[in-house]
Amino acid sequence: MSTRPGPAPILQITNLAVSYGRVEALHGVSLAVEEGSIVTVIGPNGAGKSTLLGAIMGTLGSRGSVHYGGRDVMRLTVEQRVAAGLVLVPERRELFGAMTVADNIELGAFARLRRGERDALRSRDEVYARFPRLAERATQAAGTLSGGERQMLALGRALMARPRLLMLDEPSLGLAPIVVREIFSIVVALKASGVSILLVEQNARAALEVSDYGYVLETGECVLQGASRTLAADPRVAATYLGEAATPAA
Amino acid sequence: MDLTIAALLTQDGITNGAIYALLALALVLVFTVTRVILVPSGEFVSWGTLTLAGLQLGKASGIVGLVVGMAVLAAVMETWRCIRARELVRLPRALALWCGVPLAVATLLAFAAPMRLPLPFQVLLTLAAVTALGPLLYRVAYQPLAEASVLVLLIVSVALHFAMVGLGLWFFGAEGSRTPAFSAASFRVGSVTVSVQSLLVVGTSVALIGALALFFGRTLHGKALRATAVNRAGARLCGISPEFAGALTFALAALLCAFCGVLIGPITTVYYDSGFLISLKGFVGAIIGGLTSYPIAAAGSLLVGLIESFSSFWASAFKEVIVFTLIIPVLLWRSLRTQHHEEEEE
Numbered sequence: 001m002s003t004r005p006g007p008a009p010i011l012q013i014t015n016l017a018v019s020y021g022r023v024e025a026l027h028g029v030s031l032a033v034e035e036g037s038i039v040t041v042i043g044p045n046g047a048g049k050s051t052l053l054g055a056i057m058g059t060l061g062s063r064g065s066v067h068y069g070g071r072d073v074m075r076l077t078v079e080q081r082v083a084a085g086l087v088l089v090p091e092r093r094e095l096f097g098a099m100t101v102a103d104n105i106e107l108g109a110f111a112r113l114r115r116g117e118r119d120a121l122r123s124r125d126e127v128y129a130r131f132p133r134l135a136e137r138a139t140q141a142a143g144t145l146s147g148g149e150r151q152m153l154a155l156g157r158a159l160m161a162r163p164r165l166l167m168l169d170e171p172s173l174g175l176a177p178i179v180v181r182e183i184f185s186i187v188v189a190l191k192a193s194g195v196s197i198l199l200v201e202q203n204a205r206a207a208l209e210v211s212d213y214g215y216v217l218e219t220g221e222c223v224l225q226g227a228s229r230t231l232a233a234d235p236r237v238a239a240t241y242l243g244e245a246a247t248p249a250a
Numbered sequence: 251m252d253l254t255i256a257a258l259l260t261q262d263g264i265t266n267g268a269i270y271a272l273l274a275l276a277l278v279l280v281f282t283v284t285r286v287i288l289v290p291s292g293e294f295v296s297w298g299t300l301t302l303a304g305l306q307l308g309k310a311s312g313i314v315g316l317v318v319g320m321a322v323l324a325a326v327m328e329t330w331r332c333i334r335a336r337e338l339v340r341l342p343r344a345l346a347l348w349c350g351v352p353l354a355v356a357t358l359l360a361f362a363a364p365m366r367l368p369l370p371f372q373v374l375l376t377l378a379a380v381t382a383l384g385p386l387l388y389r390v391a392y393q394p395l396a397e398a399s400v401l402v403l404l405i406v407s408v409a410l411h412f413a414m415v416g417l418g419l420w421f422f423g424a425e426g427s428r429t430p431a432f433s434a435a436s437f438r439v440g441s442v443t444v445s446v447q448s449l450l451v452v453g454t455s456v457a458l459i460g461a462l463a464l465f466f467g468r469t470l471h472g473k474a475l476r477a478t479a480v481n482r483a484g485a486r487l488c489g490i491s492p493e494f495a496g497a498l499t500f501a502l503a504a505l506l507c508a509f510c511g512v513l514i515g516p517i518t519t520v521y522y523d524s525g526f527l528i529s530l531k532g533f534v535g536a537i538i539g540g541l542t543s544y545p546i547a548a549a550g551s552l553l554v555g556l557i558e559s560f561s562s563f564w565a566s567a568f569k570e571v572i573v574f575t576l577i578i579p580v581l582l583w584r585s586l587r588t589q590h591h592e593e594e595e596e
């Protein structure tokens with residue numbers, strides 16, 4: 001269990017385990033995200049990173065404990081967690097392909113609009129200001145967007161829920177280097193505006209650069225953790241994830 | 251056949267087709283959002299007609315019993331769920347929604363029935379009562395199976411259909427009912443007589459379809475239902491709960507079916523078990539649209555109505571056979587088209 005000093009973590013998971021059928025994919029992982037920080041999880045393909053995020057979100061059944069904002073959320077449904085500000089941009093993005101960009105954005109704020117929060121419209125303007133490309137394509141079907149535009153839409157839709165803790169599953173997947181840099185600068189800007197972030201990335205170098213703390217996940221277990229700076233300097237990490245063997249985002 | 255008869259048959263066909271179109275839309279809606287093939291939709295139709303017919307006689311016993319029974323079941327299930335999730339704080343609201351609202355509708359109906367209100371009010375009461383049954387059916391029978399496969403959901407639907415026919419016999423009795431026409435007037439256009447009743451049916455259908463289009467295109471809840479149909483996982487991550495979407499969908503579907511029942515009452519005599527045959531015709535229309543396309547389903551239903559009407563003139567004994575044989579070329583055409591899709595993707 002993490003025993004780092006500082007304010008109470010916004011997310012604290014303890015001994016989280018997930019099984020697909022009889023195969024256990026995550027074997028008792030513990031992790032914490034401090035309020036207002038960026039925490040990254042790196043690891044090879046199939047390590048269980050997406051599984052971890054799914055379990056925290058509640059889309060996958062799990063054993064162990066997940067405390068978010070100081071309370072146990074294991075019994076909450078996915079929708080209740082979203083309403084509490086725990087928001088996930090999944091690896092597959094799960095956009096509403098047949099609907100317009102504008103509808104996708106609006107539905108991101110579904111829980112807030114249903115509660116009657118008037119400032120949801122202001123969030124939309126902020127999202128369009130952050131991603132002018134989306135504003136240009138507002139009436140286009142989401143399924144016809146380019147890969148990069150799709151990532152922007154997924155991120156924009158998640159921001160509409162006004163997350164307190166935003167979980168991003170490989171936000172740089174399949175993006176051109178310049179767009180990757182843009183996405184990471186947005187992540188840093190989000191942190192500055194008070195959003196806590198749990199970031200899963202293949203692009204370990206960039207992820208360790210922007211994050212405060214990092215975990216290395218291998219075959220469903222946390223094998224290494226530490227301040228991102230320390231991790232980046234760790235010889236094992238450097239060899240496996242930052243060295244020649246490390247593949248930049250394809 | 252001369253032109254007058256053809257015009258008459260066309261008018262009949264379009265009138266019936268407009269009713270089947272509402273049914274087809276309900277089936278497409280329920281299938282796309284919840285993956286349920288709503289076999290018991292026909293029971294909602296027949297209960298609509300029978301409730302209205304009962305109100306005409308100053309009686310409301312049947313539907314009141316159904317609503318009360320289902321509401322009590324739903325209340326028990328909600329209580330159990332809240333206890334298991336250790337969320338007793340949510341119980342009052344859940345009970346108000348799942349038990350309070352239906353019981354209020356049932357009470358209203360029981361009190362209003364002997365008053366013999368004017369027809370429009372009786373229609374409103376009928377619509378309210380049958381609509382209340384939609385979400386209740388979802389809550390009691392389908393919500394606990396949300397993760398089940400389409401096949402399991404279909405088996406449940408078939409079972410529910412038989413159970414509901416039985417309940418219909420128990421609550422409404424075996425006699426058939428017909429409701430009075432909304433208007434007996436008619437007028438002539440050239441050599442063709444157009445009945446106001448037909449115009450009312452078609453007009454109501456068109457208005458309902460227009461209202462649905464607005465609901466899905468403009469409102470937050472309509473968009474949420476579309477989103478659930480397009481991508482359930484994505485909808486959950488936006489905070490749209492499948493239970494909410496399911497209950498809302500079933501309410502809409504039950505409302506559409508109740509409208510069908512009210513509209514078809516003056517055209518045919520409806521018995522407790524007549525719904526199935528009516529819903530099968532809507533189903534043929536929905537299948538033409540692949541259970542996913544609203545416009546094709548509506549157009550297909552219109553076609554079903556026309557074929558039915560013309561075949562009842564030429565070969566009335568084989569009317570149903572001809573209508574349901576239509577499904578074979580449709581299925582062939584659809585399966586050929588799907589093959590094409592797969593080839594395109596490769």
Ligand SMILES: Nc1ncnc2c1ncn2[C@@H]1O[C@H](COP(=O)(O)OP(=O)(O)OP(=O)(O)O)[C@@H](O)[C@H]1O
Binds near residue numbers: 025046
């Ligand atoms: N639905 C599933 N059914 C069975 N096994 C699964 C399922 N989803 C994931 N797995 C397995 O669980 C393990 C962890 O998968 P996961 O998707 O979490 O990896 P990941 O770390 O996100 O990998 P990547 O970097 O490739 O996205 C893998 O071995 C995978 O094969």
Ligand SMILES: [Mg+2]
Binds near residue numbers: 050091169
């Ligand atoms: Mg993954």
